[in-house]
Amino acid sequence: MTTETWRPSASMMALRERALLLRKVRAYLDVQGIMEVETPMLSRSATVDVYIDSFATEFSPIGHGTSQLCYLHTSPEFAMKRLLSAGSGDIYSLGRVFRNGEAGGRHNPEFTMLEWYRIGMDDRRLMDDIAGLLSSVCNFKEVRRCSYGELFKEYLGLNPYTANDEELSQVVSDRVDAKLQGLERSDCLDLLFSKFVEPNLGSPNADVLEGVFVYDYPATMSALAKLSTNRDGHQVASRFELFVNGVELANGYHELLDAEEQKKRFEEEQQMRQERGYDIYPYDKNMVNALAHGMPDCAGVAMGIDRLLMLMLGTGNIADVLAFDFGRA
Amino acid sequence: MLEGDPCSIIENEFVKPGKGQAFNRVKFRNLMSGRVWERTFKSGESLEAADVMDLDMEYLYTDGEFWHFMMTDGSYEQHAASKEAVGDTIDWLKEQGVYSVTLYNGSPLSVSAPNFVELQVVETDPGLKGDTAQGGSKPAKLSTGATVKVPLFIVEGEVLKIDTRTGEYVGRVK
Numbered sequence: 001m002t003t004e005t006w007r008p009s010a011s012m013m014a015l016r017e018r019a020l021l022l023r024k025v026r027a028y029l030d031v032q033g034i035m036e037v038e039t040p041m042l043s044r045s046a047t048v049d050v051y052i053d054s055f056a057t058e059f060s061p062i063g064h065g066t067s068q069l070c071y072l073h074t075s076p077e078f079a080m081k082r083l084l085s086a087g088s089g090d091i092y093s094l095g096r097v098f099r100n101g102e103a104g105g106r107h108n109p110e111f112t113m114l115e116w117y118r119i120g121m122d123d124r125r126l127m128d129d130i131a132g133l134l135s136s137v138c139n140f141k142e143v144r145r146c147s148y149g150e151l152f153k154e155y156l157g158l159n160p161y162t163a164n165d166e167e168l169s170q171v172v173s174d175r176v177d178a179k180l181q182g183l184e185r186s187d188c189l190d191l192l193f194s195k196f197v198e199p200n201l202g203s204p205n206a207d208v209l210e211g212v213f214v215y216d217y218p219a220t221m222s223a224l225a226k227l228s229t230n231r232d233g234h235q236v237a238s239r240f241e242l243f244v245n246g247v248e249l250a251n252g253y254h255e256l257l258d259a260e261e262q263k264k265r266f267e268e269e270q271q272m273r274q275e276r277g278y279d280i281y282p283y284d285k286n287m288v289n290a291l292a293h294g295m296p297d298c299a300g301v302a303m304g305i306d307r308l309l310m311l312m313l314g315t316g317n318i319a320d321v322l323a324f325d326f327g328r329a
Numbered sequence: 330m331l332e333g334d335p336c337s338i339i340e341n342e343f344v345k346p347g348k349g350q351a352f353n354r355v356k357f358r359n360l361m362s363g364r365v366w367e368r369t370f371k372s373g374e375s376l377e378a379a380d381v382m383d384l385d386m387e388y389l390y391t392d393g394e395f396w397h398f399m400m401t402d403g404s405y406e407q408h409a410a411s412k413e414a415v416g417d418t419i420d421w422l423k424e425q426g427v428y429s430v431t432l433y434n435g436s437p438l439s440v441s442a443p444n445f446v447e448l449q450v451v452e453t454d455p456g457l458k459g460d461t462a463q464g465g466s467k468p469a470k471l472s473t474g475a476t477v478k479v480p481l482f483i484v485e486g487e488v489l490k491i492d493t494r495t496g497e498y499v500g501r502v503k
Contacts, residue, residue: 050350051345051349051351052348101351102345103343104342177368177369180370183371184350186349186350187349190349190350191350191352194346248346251347302347
């Protein structure tokens with residue numbers, strides 16, 4: 001290690017931009033009457049999402065007592081839903097989240113996430129809300145809003161809702177890499193989308209951040225979103241993402257309210273983690289209980305603030321917008 | 330090792346959708362053919378490591394078909410490199426000079442020169458006396474057969490320092 005690693009990875013200019021951005025984000029949300037909340041970063045439960053790994057640590061009581069396994073949160077989602085169920089009204093959280101193993105390029109194992117929930121909104125109205133927030137903090141312009149299916153047809157000539165698993169594997173093998181084996185349906189879709197669709201979403205523009213909202217994700221990629229039926233009668237997830245200059249910037253849902261369905265999805269994901277030999281984390285039973293108690297109909301979104309800053313400053317490297325990236329942390 | 334050939338990684342991009350499987354998009358150069366291409370792997374997948382070693386060796390001589398090198402580790406082990414393996418480095422090969430030889434399965438795959446070599450001028454037109462400040466240049470043939478551009482004041486028999494990456498004259502060696 002050279003002695004130069006004491007220096008910040010971002011320029012002072014970038015850090016001033018970061019401070020200004022955080023101020024503007026809070027100002028917008030405060031004016032909207034959304035309450036800022038802080039939730040536990042350290043929790044006894046974790047996300048069971050198949051492809052998100054948590055950092056684990058131990059709480060050891062001083063003197064005596066058994067130590068407990070704890071996890072750093074990968075998003076404030078579960079705790080925020082418990083607040084919503086307890087009657088908080090609209091809320092937002094702006095802070096660090098942690099994801100194990102994700103480092104390099106656009107990824108840092110800890111990053112700043114803005115997450116907010118609007119009661120009574122569905123995914124479409126929340127997209128308007130996001131466009132409103134972005135327009136007030138940077139030079140943002142929504143250039144397109146379309147379904148996942150439309151984009152897949154446009155760039156790959158495939159229907160992602162109806163194509164069978166064999167067809168998808170075949171396209172991956174023909175167009176991405178013939179040796180890629182054993183991919184699940186969602187993995188194939190993700191891979192094709194990230195290679196052939198994503199780079200075209202929101203053209204690079206130095207002055208304006210051009211945003212494309214993509215909605216109606218395939219039902220297999222629903223995560224914590226409600227399921228619904230689209231115009232053509234296909235079952236889809238009420239989930240959307242926002243892309244700017246080919247970069248995934250935000251992910252939102254019309255939130256699932258059904259406690260039983262939520263529990264089933266958590267258990268299925270734990271099962272998938274087990275089959276793949278990954279660590280199996282305990283899911284948040286308190287959150288399922290909160291849904292059982294009753295969470296108001298709402299939509300929520302998580303946005304990567306470092307990513308937003310990267311787009312505003314025109315860099316593809318997250319280290320350029322962090323005081324100290326993981327390599328210097 | 331990919332498709333039976335040793336390769337070097339030129340670029341490795343980590344691709345991870347927020348909620349999806351992580352992939353690595355890797356750009357390779359095939360060390361045998363020089364071909365560059367891209368592959369996609371699931372993150373965490375492993376590849377066979379190529380049995381490739383870079384070793385310092387002293388250049389001995391050529392028999393016209395092979396260029397012979399000897400290990401500098403005291404073993405006196407010799408290796409014969411083909412014309413393809415020597416490649417453009419042929420311009421900078423000087424007897425008793427030390428070069429980096431890449432061995433694959435025990436035989437030389439490529440030979441690379443140090444960034445700077447010192448070579449003697451064997452042929453050049455006489456320069457004009459006192460013309461040192463003018464910055465003109467002329468060709469000079471070196472002991473290896475390579476021709477480089479040198480300042481006008483350089484005369485035959487002088488030893489020059491050459492940058493092998495650009496093939497440019499750096500200075501005189503006193």
